[in-house]
Amino acid sequence: MPVTDITTDADNLTMTVVADFAAPIERVWSAYSDPRQLERFWGPPGWPATFTAWDQSVGGRANYTMNGPRGESSSGSWEFLSIEEPSRFTVLDSFTDADGNPLDGFPAQRMEFAFESTADGTRMVTTSHFDSVEALEQVVEMGQSEGIRMAMGQLDVVLQDLRDYAQGKGTTVDLLDDTHVRITRLVEGPRELVWRAHNEPELMKQWLLGPDGWEMTECVVATEVGQAYRTSWAPVGDTEGEPFGFEGEALVIDAPRRSVQTERMIGMPVETLNDLNLYEENGATLITLYIEYPDKETRDMILATGMADGMEASYDRLERELLAV
Incomplete structure (x- = not known):
């Protein structure tokens, strides 16, 4: 800081x-x-x-x-x-x-x-x-x-060229305080397409999969404030793991700049607030996700699941399969 x-x-x-x-x-x-x-x-x-x-x-x-x-x-x-x-x-x-x-x-x-x-x-x-x-x-x-x-x-990110600041760093997790986390990832592609990749089911199913061996089995997108969304995943072939999913409500939609949603794992009571921001500079887009957790224990528990590694696998797939086309 x-x-x-x-x-x-x-x-x-x-x-x-x-x-x-x-x-x-x-x-x-x-x-x-x-x-x-x-x-x-x-x-x-x-x-x-x-x-x-x-x-x-x-x-x-x-x-x-x-x-x-x-x-x-x-x-x-x-x-x-x-x-x-x-x-x-x-x-x-x-x-x-x-x-x-x-x-x-x-x-x-x-x-x-x-x-x-x-x-x-x-x-x-x-x-x-x-x-x-x-x-x-x-x-x-x-x-x-x-x-x-x-x-x-x-x-700091404003003062530097976006690529100089973030290129090659992968998915970065910053702990802002006990309940707030900032996750950033630079992707090579225009903001408009990155926004669509986060909000159109046919595109989301191509990249938002985490590690290899998973598929998105359900994708209901909230297109207006107040609407509910729901996404689910399941393992494919010999991949180990149990199906899971997330659901929540859209609180802010400011396309193609920002969206805010509540999020909870299906069947679980814990809810987070996810604030997604997209900024484009010279053809590259900085994805910034602010997450608000109910307490420090929940924050640490969720981060310890390897969430950031799964996000990096998805962002890498986003660049390879959608933005590089």
Whole structure:
């Protein structure tokens, strides 16, 4: 994680976040100056942001909405107070309604983003200033410090060429906290086709099989929010194992960018939340799956089944049999 320190100072009414990135200062500055790049990391995992207005000039405003995995939303705005490219800029960050109007009862904060070149890249120091101890305590209780830490953890991939960052790494599993896991895999192919491969039964049956020796015997896809889905597998020939399957409900469908579903093994009560995100760059697509488990024990138990190895076998098959055609 690039965040190295988070300090809350009740005497000076500040929260300070220090993060280090292996990229030149101009590259980090550009990530904060382009709403399309900001959308990839401004917001913690599971709460991606969409910027609906952008005027990066002194006195200008930027409006954004973060969309949660269960259909929730939280909106905010930046008013640009000062800009000194590429070393710093300051905004007034406010909670707003969907139309950009400030919300009563939610504190605004003056945020200063300062960038400094280092021997290894760039150090960013973000200092949030509050009007009162109560306002500072309120955002701490709302989880702002942990949200910033997790959001900054997504910036490394934005700062690098997608292939340089992920090519050859295979299926990567990152433990974000006790109940949240991020799984990533770069595949060589366009996002539109990768989306179809996740949502069209005839394509899913060609690659979503895990290790060799299994076949998909049932594939009911949810095409609208609120619909149920169901997928089942069985061993073929001499392959050992018992048939199994998963079922759940679609919570978010934002084709071809994002889908969120609940998931439980058929016949089992344990439910997870699966948040699939697809991002394309220069013909390659980064698949990012955020999984929310009910507790640490369930997380560890499921990961110990070899789930990541099965996913890697499926992704490898996806590239070989669908995307390479």
